Each structure stands twice: as C-alpha cells, then as structure tokens.
Amino acid sequence: MMMVRSAYDKKKDDIHFEYWQRCRYLTEDKLIALLDHDNFKLSLEAAASLQLRGGSKIIRLAQMDSFSNRYKRRALAAFILGQIKLNTKEEKISLKILYDLALNDQSAIVRSYAVSSFGHRCEKAKKKYADTLLSLAQSTVLDKSVMVRVSTAFALSVFNNRASIPLLIKLLKDTHSEVKNWAAFAVNVNNYDTPEIRNCFVLLLDEKNFEARFEAIIGLAKRQDKRVTQILIHELSQERIYDEMVEVTAYLGDVSLLPTLYQVKDKFGTFKELNTSIKVLEHLKSKL
Template sequence: MKKEDLSILFERTLACDYDDDGAWEAVNALRSQGGREVFGRAAQWLKSARPLERARAADILGQIGVGPGRAHESPTEACELLIELLLGEQHPRAAASALVALGHIQDSRALPVIYRFIGNEDPVLRHAVAFALGCFVQDTASHPGLMLLMSDSDEDVRDWATFSLGVWGDLDSARVRDALARRLDDSFENVRLEAIAGLAKRHDARVLPLLIEALEWPEAQDDPEPKLIEAACALLSLSKEPRGWVGEDYARALRQRFRGEIAPSWQ
C-alpha cells in the first residue's frame, strides 16, 4: 500500500466520533494491512497530544496483523508500548482503548496495569477493564477482578464481567459458582441470563428453579431466550437443540432429569 493511502486511512480513523462506522472501517483496514510502517505510525500516535489519536493507535496496535489464520504480528512490542501509555494516561477514551487492546494481546504482564483502573469512576473505563480481564479468564489471576466487577454499579459492567467469568471462561470452582449464584437475582435481566448460563454450564443445581420458571413463561413458548435454551441444553447434556422444542419441553425434561435435586414445590 502506498504511503499516501496509509496516510488517508490513518486520517479516516479520526473522522466523526469514536464509534463512527467509517472510522472503524479504516481501523480494521490498518489492522489487516499490518507491517512495520503501520506499526510505526501507530506507535508515534501513542505519543500524540490528541487523545483520539492515542486511542486510535491503541485500537490498531491491539490487533495489528490479525486476520483469518493470522496472529498478532508484534504482541510483545505492542504490549510494552500500551503498558507504557497506560502508566501515564489520563484521558478515559485513550485509556479504555489501551485496556481493550491489552486484552486482545493477552500478555499476562499487562494484568497489574489493567487492575490499576478497576476502581475508576468512569464506567466506560471499568467496562474496558471487564473486557480486558475477561480475555484472561482462563488465568485465575483475573478472577478477583471479574468477581468485583460482577457487583459493579453499572449494569453493562456487571453484564460483561458475569459473561466473562461464567460463559466465556471454563474454569470451575466453588468461588466461581458462588459468584455466579449471587447474580441470579440481579436487577438487570442480561446479567441474570449470563449467571444462569454460567451455572448451567457447570451443572450447578441452584440454577434449576429459576431456569425452569423462565422456560415455562408464555414468551418462552413462541420465542425462547437463546441463553435459556443454551442453559437447558448444557444441563441436559444436549449437543444441539431438539427440533420443535419450546420452553415447556425443556422445562419438562429438566424436571425429569433432576427430580431429586429440585425442591418439592418445583417438581
């Protein structure tokens, strides 16, 4: 790609606001292009006085070179640069982008700097921490942070942390299960659903009453919530959804399978 074309792509990443589709298309094009020139320009932007340029640099470096059959081309170098940025970064948008980027890279050296932001007053930053820690969910060092964020005041932060620990992650322990069980009565439905799915994945019987009740709702007969079906299939050890089943079919199968593990009033 010509230098002029690269320059145009870099400038397009700054168009409109941070979530602009066109800007993200340019970010993805630069990630896909990769190479030392793209890496070098992004590294220079990390030192920019403009927060958006620092944020875009982090967005690019977090997944540079990544694509079908292609891994991150310079994970160690990118990780070191992003850690250096975060040690002094004050702007929430730039810091959030760097945290997400470190999550994508998954270098455990980043965990201490990720944890530095876990109590930040900005929910956007705490959500970025939840995402980053979720990328390390197979490492138990991420679990204390995820468990803390599962009770965050922001529902989206709770949602991502609960999804990460319960569904994205595979590790099982009493602490993990108890943390998920505490979210079964969360005020945000998405959090409750992630907790249900996470406990069902671990075949924890505490999820049965709530799951069966939800599967018997009228709404679950016409258009059942996918997370509920996912949970039921996990508990029933079904590799795929039985054709034609609706919520009450799953509920009936659960009652039969777990008859001795459900309180009498629920059988």
C-alpha cells in the same frame, strides 16, 4: 428460540456496514486522513481497515500517534496496536506503549482501548503476557471509568488463569451492570467455579440488565446450582425464550423443569436443544 436483535442493534449494524463499505476500497493515505474525521465511528472503521492491511508504515504511525496531544488519535493508535501483525521488536515496543496508556492516559477512552488491546495481544501471544496483563488489571479494576473496567473484564476473558478469579470477583461486585456483565462472561467462558462466584451470580439474578442476568442464569445452570431453577422456569414461560436457556436445563439436571419444557414444546414445537434437554431430564427422572 433465537435471540432477536433490537431495532437499535440493527441500526448500529447498518451504520457499521455503511462505514465498512466506505472504507474498504480507500487508499492507505485516504484511510489515514479519515483518522481525523469528526465522526469517531467512521475514524474507527478507518483504523480497523488500516489494522487489517498492516505494514511497517501503519505500525510506526500508530506508535507515534500514541504520543499525540489529541486523545482521539491516541485512542485509535491503541486500537490499531491491539491486533495488527507485529514482529518481536514491534510487539515489545507496542506492549510498553499500551501498558503506559492503560495506566496513565488522562482520557478514559484511551485507557479503555489500551486495556482491550493489551488483552488482544495477550490472546495472540497464547498467554505469553498473561502475568503482565494480570499486573495491569490489578490497577484497572479500580479505574474510575466504567469503560476501562469493562475493558478489563474483557481482557481477563481472553485467557484461562485462575489467578484472575479474585479480580473478576471484584468486577462481579461492581456498581455498573455492564462491568458485571463482562465479568460474568469472562468467568463463564473460562469455566471458573468457586462458591463466591456462584454467590455473585445469584445476586446477578436480580439485575435489570438482561445480558448480565443471562450470563448468571447460564453460569449457575452449568454449575448445577439449583438456586437458578425457579428463575429458569420463569424465563422459559415467557413469550420469547432463548435456545441457551433451554439447553442449560440439561446441565442443571433438575427434573422439576420437565413440565416447563413440555409447555415450551407445546408452544414452539420441537428443536434440537429442547429435544436434548427433555431426553436428559426424562432419563434422570427414570432413575429416581
């Protein structure tokens, strides 16, 4: 079954759409004026519009704003520099700005946006700056701000490099569930697999944060770690189930899940992920 959005998530999406509508036809000067609006989310939407439009004027503005005495303008500058189109010289300057902001800015929100933006630049450059990002992450995984550690986990998700595994393991053991969630996502999206990663995922099975627990369930199943079997049986016996959890039963390859999948079929009818998983597990069972 498809994941259902909460009323809170829907309200956030509605607000985002409202701000997007408000900004989409504004002139460049009016968008720049909105960067100083009291509503930071509206300012961020204006920054996103400026980022999309690009151009040397916006790049210079963002680079100058990164030295502003107002933390909000520094945060918006870091955001803009993350994905705006840059030439080689502009990129070199912008990366230095982002690196310095990520390590040294007094504002946690500025450091957070700077780390995320550095990750985006690394992604756009096709791993060209991966070593520099790893060096940056060595410090930011220890940042006192949850936001910065979340951004670090995100940044490490944008490229596949096994040298990032020790850093992600630190983040998987973080005290905050959202950090662990993004670290687990980074591990899964890059298909990293070590015994310590699996053990971290097993610990995440007890997380109250559903997203973190979800990543752990999916990750263990795809790594054919049968310590997740009983958790999957429990999750697939609920009134609301998720396509991804049905799908990964085929990866796990544990035929003891078949009775649960038959119950899912009786309750919800057939759908692609369910049919595939039942077929795979029935084939495995026939070979026993």
